Amino acid sequence: MSSPGTVYIIKVGGNVIDNPAFLDSFLKDFAAVPALKVLIHGGGKIATRIGDKLGIAANYVNGRRITDAETIDVVTMVYGGLVNKQVVAKLQANGCNAIGLTGADANIIPAVKRPVKEIDYGFVGDIPEGSVQTAPVKLLLDAGITPVLAPLTHDGKGQILNTNADTIASSLAVALSAHYTVRLIYCFEKKGVLRNAEDDESVINLINRDIYRQLLADGALSDGILPKLDNAFAAIESGVKEVLIGHAGDLQRNTTGSVAGTLIC
Amino acid sequence: MSSPGTVYIIKVGGNVIDNPAFLDSFLKDFAAVPALKVLIHGGGKIATRIGDKLGIAANYVNGRRITDAETIDVVTMVYGGLVNKQVVAKLQANGCNAIGLTGADANIIPAVKRPVKEIDYGFVGDIPEGSVQTAPVKLLLDAGITPVLAPLTHDGKGQILNTNADTIASSLAVALSAHYTVRLIYCFEKKGVLRNAEDDESVINLINRDIYRQLLADGALSDGILPKLDNAFAAIESGVKEVLIGHAGDLQRNTTGSVAGTLIC
Numbered sequence: 001m002s003s004p005g006t007v008y009i010i011k012v013g014g015n016v017i018d019n020p021a022f023l024d025s026f027l028k029d030f031a032a033v034p035a036l037k038v039l040i041h042g043g044g045k046i047a048t049r050i051g052d053k054l055g056i057a058a059n060y061v062n063g064r065r066i067t068d069a070e071t072i073d074v075v076t077m078v079y080g081g082l083v084n085k086q087v088v089a090k091l092q093a094n095g096c097n098a099i100g101l102t103g104a105d106a107n108i109i110p111a112v113k114r115p116v117k118e119i120d121y122g123f124v125g126d127i128p129e130g131s132v133q134t135a136p137v138k139l140l141l142d143a144g145i146t147p148v149l150a151p152l153t154h155d156g157k158g159q160i161l162n163t164n165a166d167t168i169a170s171s172l173a174v175a176l177s178a179h180y181t182v183r184l185i186y187c188f189e190k191k192g193v194l195r196n197a198e199d200d201e202s203v204i205n206l207i208n209r210d211i212y213r214q215l216l217a218d219g220a221l222s223d224g225i226l227p228k229l230d231n232a233f234a235a236i237e238s239g240v241k242e243v244l245i246g247h248a249g250d251l252q253r254n255t256t257g258s259v260a261g262t263l264i265c
Numbered sequence: 266m267s268s269p270g271t272v273y274i275i276k277v278g279g280n281v282i283d284n285p286a287f288l289d290s291f292l293k294d295f296a297a298v299p300a301l302k303v304l305i306h307g308g309g310k311i312a313t314r315i316g317d318k319l320g321i322a323a324n325y326v327n328g329r330r331i332t333d334a335e336t337i338d339v340v341t342m343v344y345g346g347l348v349n350k351q352v353v354a355k356l357q358a359n360g361c362n363a364i365g366l367t368g369a370d371a372n373i374i375p376a377v378k379r380p381v382k383e384i385d386y387g388f389v390g391d392i393p394e395g396s397v398q399t400a401p402v403k404l405l406l407d408a409g410i411t412p413v414l415a416p417l418t419h420d421g422k423g424q425i426l427n428t429n430a431d432t433i434a435s436s437l438a439v440a441l442s443a444h445y446t447v448r449l450i451y452c453f454e455k456k457g458v459l460r461n462a463e464d465d466e467s468v469i470n471l472i473n474r475d476i477y478r479q480l481l482a483d484g485a486l487s488d489g490i491l492p493k494l495d496n497a498f499a500a501i502e503s504g505v506k507e508v509l510i511g512h513a514g515d516l517q518r519n520t521t522g523s524v525a526g527t528l529i530c
């Protein structure tokens with residue numbers, strides 16, 4: 001049992017969302033986490049599949065996906081509706097009193113539409129420092145209600161924005177660390193940060209700033225993990241007690257005292 | 266200004282949701298209602314349009330729409346995601362601290378999948394008497410947060426269910442009347458209950474049980490309004506202070522002391 005005042009901020013990636021059996025087993029473990037907790041879910045490929053069926057072509061500039069007006073509607077439907085509410089209904093079935101939200105709900109995450117420089121990313125929201133509103137999250141947590149956040153924010157002027165789920169997780173973790181001991185766990189389909197992307201067993205158990213610098217110098221890390229690590233260090237430096245990157249199937253161990261995966265400190 | 270302890274339960278119909286300019290003006294008025302309030306929105310035709318684009322044909326038996334497995338996913342996306350979150354973002358822009366929910370969220374409305382008799386309605390949820398959980402709604406209202414409910418419930422076993430928005434509104438109104446003075450307002454595109462469906466000015470200003478019986482005997486009422494009136498009388502008889510059926514454009518008058526539309530008592 002965690003000490004009182006601990007909140008787990010748990011982010012689960014799109015590859016878990018896309019796999020129904022994996023997701024069900026993850027949600028069962030999440031429901032059983034013996035502490036206050038928040039779930040942030042990624043979107044998965046279902047938005048792309050539904051967008052394709054609706055005839056909305058994915059739009060890329062320099063390899064970066066653009067969130068145009070049609071795409072923000074699709075992700076609002078799919079992330080904020082289909083995925084979020086199915087996760088909530090399943091958590092309820094597992095005895096976890098979940099409430100599904102976006103950053104627009106209760107104004108939890110006011111964001112800013114990314115300024116147009118070389119690329120116009122469209123309806124993508126960046127979260128300014130100090131922007132997250134902890135009062136509604138605290139209200140729910142302290143009432144025994146578990147927030148489940150979709151990767152969406154808003155601009156305060158009526159527009160929903162697409163925001164990276166890892167960033168939402170770290171921003172929320174930092175904001176809540178003013179009120180709780182916060183442990184941030186990134187759950188995905190790998191066992192942790194790998195020294196060799198081809199070898200699933202090459203998990204690095206601990207990364208601090210020095211080790212990170214060395215890994216970057218060695219070119220050992222895959223591109224995909226770098227934003228996660230940057231988010232993790234930013235969180236640690238802003239008051240988050242602990243960041244873990246690990247397999248979604250290891251959530252139970254990672255919330256009951258042991259560590260499976262990569263600990264960032 | 267309403268007396269303390271008053272909550273307005275305001276339902277807005279699908280025809281308003283489908284008309285962006287009408288919806289914007291309604292949401293501005295809703296945001297300005299000078300009391301605690303809850304919004305319940307219908308779905309509108311957008312779910313049908315998106316279902317058509319996705320190749321999901323509407324399925325009718327004896328003229329009643331069936332919510333099959335594909336359809337419940339579409340309405341979960343569209344009502345619970347697109348419509349609900351756009352309404353929330355717009356209310357936030359109007360200074361109303363809205364939170365968008367379904368009946369699955371915080372377990373507000375546990376429902377029962379409609380039993381199969383002559384017709385299998387599919388994933389349609391009926392709300393048992395006494396089922397609505399007022400604690401989370403009260404928690405939000407008393408914190409100055411305005412719940413916005415999509416017409417969706419859940420069965421507690423992981424399944425989202427499609428539930429009539431009028432029924433959600435009256436069930437919630439009845440449940441909250443244990444804690445507040447509740448005024449229930451059904452807002453739609455007509456000026457009230459009409460004596461003659463062809464004449465938009467033939468509004469009946471007041472309906473009680475006796476008048477209702479007479480109107481039914483005369484065959485004066487259109488079929489569409491009957492479930493609304495049945496819901497209204499059920500609400501009044503279970504503790505709701507007042508039920509009004511009126512035009513969405515008359516919300517401001519109907520929440521500041523005057524009455525435009527049909528008062529049920």
